[in-house]
Amino acid sequence: QVQLVESGGGVVQPGRSLRLSCAASGFTFSSSGMHWVRQAPGKGLEWVAVIWYDGSNKYYADSVKGRFTISRDNSKNTLYLQMNSLRAEDTAVYYCARDMWVRGPSDYWGQGTLVTVSS
């Protein structure tokens, strides 16, 4: 069965960096586009970034462009989100999610990892 397991969250000071990981299993990871979506405490869902199945295309929300980098290692079935210059407004649960097809909707989501940016 499809499993997505995020890790790497925690408490970090403003301006510092953090790298999130999403370990995938139960499907052919190298054939699926992958997303990061976040949810601030008590708020709605905000799409963060996508990377195509082969890493050839990446797109970002304006709110993270230039600070966050999405990447993947298909040999390790793992998705990453490098987050630099973190701000208080980046505090959220971060979910990874799988594309059903290229530029398609997401079907499976991980359980999320909490990132708290605070001094």
Next chain:
Amino acid sequence: DIQMTQSPSSLSASVGDRVTITCRASQGISNYLAWFQQKPGKAPKSLIYAASSLQSGVPSKFSGSGSGTDFTLTISSLQPEDFATYFCQQYNTYPWTFGQGTKVQIK
């Protein structure tokens, strides 16, 4: 960016009620519309994609319709496990955008 507006923001309903949630896009998105259900402390669960196609394993009491800018999610007979927050999302254009959510509460 395409703005997605859901209504209502919240509703109270009884077990067995038929419930309809609407989602409006700020510009046409064809049928590139998905619906998700989220329960407190849990990840979103995909219900519907392509405006009206049910995800595998999702009960047929859920249905979706619409195209262009106006979409609806209907729950035909509300059950206790359906009390949750529902989000629409457009995947026509990056950045993908979500509606603000509709919280379905017990009356």
